[in-house]
Amino acid sequence: MSDPVIIVENISKAYRLGQIGSGTLTNDIKVWWAKARGKPNPLLKIGQEELDGETLWALREVSFSVEQGMVLGIIGRNGAGKSTLLKILSRVTAPTTGQIKVKGRIASLLEVGTGFHPELTGRENIYLNGAILGMKRVEVDRKFDEILDFSEVEQFIDTPVKRYSSGMYVRLAFAVAAHLEPEILVVDEVLAVGDAEFQKKCLGKMSDVAGEGRTVLFVSHNMSSILRLTQESIILEKGHLVMRAPSTGAVDYYLSGGNAEAGERIWDTDEVPADAAPFRPIALRILDKAGKIVDTIRSTEAFIIEMEYVLAAPLTGLRIGIYISTARGEYVLTSFDTDDQKRFEKHGSRPAGRYVSGCVLPPDFLNGGRFTLGVNASSYRVRRYFMDEKALTFNVDTSGAPGMQWAEPRPGVLRPRLEWKIEPK
Amino acid sequence: MAKTALAKSDRFQKGSGKWDMVISPQRNLFDLRLGELGHARDLIILFVRRDFVSKYKQTILGPLWYLIQPLLTTITFTVIFGNIAKLPTGGLPQFLFYMSGTVIWTYFANCLSATSETFVSNTSLFGKVYFPRLAVPVSILISNLIAFIIQFGFFLAFMGYFALQGTQLHPNWWVLLTPVLLLMMAGLGLGFGIIVSSVTTKYRDLRFLVQFGVQLVMYVTPVIYSVSSIPPKYQKLIQYNPMSSILETFRFSYLGGGGTVNLGQLAYSFGFMVVVIIIGVVMFNRVEATFMDTV
Numbered sequence: 001m002s003d004p005v006i007i008v009e010n011i012s013k014a015y016r017l018g019q020i021g022s023g024t025l026t027n028d029i030k031v032w033w034a035k036a037r038g039k040p041n042p043l044l045k046i047g048q049e050e051l052d053g054e055t056l057w058a059l060r061e062v063s064f065s066v067e068q069g070m071v072l073g074i075i076g077r078n079g080a081g082k083s084t085l086l087k088i089l090s091r092v093t094a095p096t097t098g099q100i101k102v103k104g105r106i107a108s109l110l111e112v113g114t115g116f117h118p119e120l121t122g123r124e125n126i127y128l129n130g131a132i133l134g135m136k137r138v139e140v141d142r143k144f145d146e147i148l149d150f151s152e153v154e155q156f157i158d159t160p161v162k163r164y165s166s167g168m169y170v171r172l173a174f175a176v177a178a179h180l181e182p183e184i185l186v187v188d189e190v191l192a193v194g195d196a197e198f199q200k201k202c203l204g205k206m207s208d209v210a211g212e213g214r215t216v217l218f219v220s221h222n223m224s225s226i227l228r229l230t231q232e233s234i235i236l237e238k239g240h241l242v243m244r245a246p247s248t249g250a251v252d253y254y255l256s257g258g259n260a261e262a263g264e265r266i267w268d269t270d271e272v273p274a275d276a277a278p279f280r281p282i283a284l285r286i287l288d289k290a291g292k293i294v295d296t297i298r299s300t301e302a303f304i305i306e307m308e309y310v311l312a313a314p315l316t317g318l319r320i321g322i323y324i325s326t327a328r329g330e331y332v333l334t335s336f337d338t339d340d341q342k343r344f345e346k347h348g349s350r351p352a353g354r355y356v357s358g359c360v361l362p363p364d365f366l367n368g369g370r371f372t373l374g375v376n377a378s379s380y381r382v383r384r385y386f387m388d389e390k391a392l393t394f395n396v397d398t399s400g401a402p403g404m405q406w407a408e409p410r411p412g413v414l415r416p417r418l419e420w421k422i423e424p425k
Numbered sequence: 426m427a428k429t430a431l432a433k434s435d436r437f438q439k440g441s442g443k444w445d446m447v448i449s450p451q452r453n454l455f456d457l458r459l460g461e462l463g464h465a466r467d468l469i470i471l472f473v474r475r476d477f478v479s480k481y482k483q484t485i486l487g488p489l490w491y492l493i494q495p496l497l498t499t500i501t502f503t504v505i506f507g508n509i510a511k512l513p514t515g516g517l518p519q520f521l522f523y524m525s526g527t528v529i530w531t532y533f534a535n536c537l538s539a540t541s542e543t544f545v546s547n548t549s550l551f552g553k554v555y556f557p558r559l560a561v562p563v564s565i566l567i568s569n570l571i572a573f574i575i576q577f578g579f580f581l582a583f584m585g586y587f588a589l590q591g592t593q594l595h596p597n598w599w600v601l602l603t604p605v606l607l608l609m610m611a612g613l614g615l616g617f618g619i620i621v622s623s624v625t626t627k628y629r630d631l632r633f634l635v636q637f638g639v640q641l642v643m644y645v646t647p648v649i650y651s652v653s654s655i656p657p658k659y660q661k662l663i664q665y666n667p668m669s670s671i672l673e674t675f676r677f678s679y680l681g682g683g684g685t686v687n688l689g690q691l692a693y694s695f696g697f698m699v700v701v702i703i704i705g706v707v708m709f710n711r712v713e714a715t716f717m718d719t720v
Contacts (some may be wrong), residue, residue, distance in 0.1 A: 092552055
């Protein structure tokens with residue numbers, strides 16, 4: 001086996017959730033000054049507890065190495081840590097712990113057309129983008145004709161790119177990227193853009209690159225391109241590296257759902273309508289009382305419904321709602337996370353960040369059968385950001401429920417344990 | 426999994442172990458990677474080109490704006506401070522006095538305000554690709570230098586015109602200090618700018634402070650007056666401003682008046698610049714590593 005060119009050693013990355021500091025210098029100084037005098041935080045409302053930002057571990061102790069000339073796939077669901085890993089490899093952000101050793105020049109392609117300036121012509125942007133991606137001017141000079149040829153926008157090369165159609169823009173951007181010649185190339189899912197024919201051409205170019213003995217790290221949701229381009233893949237799950245295997249095996253494992261498919265609905269970025277922004281759903285889950293994701297709950301036990309989401313910008317008046325309905329479509333209940341007046345005041349406006357809204361449903365509540373769980377994110381009378389009424393289905397099992405001594409189906413959607421009194425009158 | 430990777434790395438380090446790059450959580454305080462900046466020369470040049478080309482696209486007057494801005498400011502100053510407030514100019518033509526101040530001050534002010542936006546206005550770019558981040562502020566210094574040269578040439582043309590009209594001007598050998606003065610202004614602008622840009626990743630307050638602060642600082646810098654023309658008790662105070670000696674020297678060397686050359690003051694300003702740059706670059710490097718997580 002040839003020598004490794006990348007060694008990733010125990011990389012972890014923590015993000016602090018919620019707001020960092022209080023946002024302005026004057027407020028931070030106020031808080032600091034109050035603390036120094038032993039007084040309570042002046043910015044907290046009375047009765048509010050101190051909110052220390054929670055820590056989210058986007059990556060946890062990830063270690064692997066990549067040998068020269070290998071094309072390694074990186075697979076994982078949203079939020080598994082793929083993008084974080086790529087960002088660390090591209091040096092966009094630093095890891096919290098651990099280190100990565102790299103041999104050779106590394107170029108990353110997390111997006112096509114990074115740094116394109118709309119006012120500049122195609123020609124000027126080729127040079128600018130090339131330089132941003134790490135190419136020297138002479139390199140771009142040498143490959144200019146090839147790039148132009150690949151991009152198919154030859155006749156518009158001296159037109160400002162703001163006049164380009166989006167397809168032309170992407171083709172030009174990818175043409176530059178495809179002609180990078182680093183020893184190591186880190187590629188995020190950039191192929192999702194462009195038309196089918198162009199995608200094919202890009203994939204072809206990428207396998208050429210791989211064939212030249214260059215090391216490539218490739219992230220994709222598209223399993224067929226993973227299979228086509230990579231020999232080996234690693235699978236990330238919730239920040240942990242759970243598997244490294246030849247790609248066929250890794251893809252099988254991923255498609256069979258790993259261990260988290262049931263009882264959980266995960267939204268991929270491309271499944272979220274664009275008009276949902278700044279709200280972005282991540283996942284909706286059903287957990288048993290031990291915190292395990294389940295698709296079947298026992299009617300006699302409490303269970304948890306959890307919605308995980310990201311706010312790209314602060315939102316005022318946001319409420320996250322759940323609907324439970326029967327398999328036939330009748331609503332059982334609707335509930336919002338800020339139904340409670342106090343909670344509404346506290347979370348009336350939420351800063352940008354990643355959140356989980358969750359609630360516990362009581363035991364002895366639903367009758368047996370199949371139910372549908374829906375989710376809604378809206379600001380009352382302002383806007384509905386996102387809604388999915390059939391996000392997830394789950395089963396309720398009635399063993400041990402009241403009245404199970406009679407093996408007859410019981411009509412009704414609820415199965416409460418009522419305190420009956422039987423008295424002689 | 427983890428074990429095999431570690432074992433491999435050990436073997437590797439003992440073997441041919443030379444790594445081109447190690448990515449780790451915190452860098453040494455003074456590991457500034459200035460060498461990388463040298464490799465980014467092409468990038469810096471292209472950034473300068475981009476700024477230059479894109480600035481006046483879709484404007485009718487185009488690069489003429491480089492001349493119109495200082496001209497209008499000078500006329501305004503001449504009318505308000507010269508004719509209405511009647512501030513003394515040490516016997517120099519008011520127009521030349523204010524124009525020299527404006528052109529020089531504009532360079533510093535533009536460097537400072539543009540570099541102070543480095544992180545905030547390049548978030549999307551910095552979030553997608555790594556290149557030495559200092560390339561951005563350095564390119565800003567250079568594009569502003571080009572604007573300065575154009576405007577300074579314009580000033581020299583006016584000087585020539587006034588000389589032909591018979592005005593007594595006394596340019597002297599101190600003009601040889603011009604590159605040093607430019608370096609000092611660029612250094613001060615860069616140093617303060619990147620300090621502000623580092624702090625604004627967490628606290629946005631400073632942006633607003635810089636926006637009008639730069640305008641206010643102009644009044645405690647001898648731009649519209651010379652140090653010798655103000656009451657002695659304020660002179661000392663004004664001289665603490667590292668920009669003061671630069672403006673005074675500039676004006677004296679080209680116009681032969683409206684300022685003085687004091688090498689001690691210049692040395693003070695130079696030292697000030699060096700300190701600000703060091704603090705700035707260290708802070709910038711600190712913030713650079715993780716600013717994407719907080720912005």
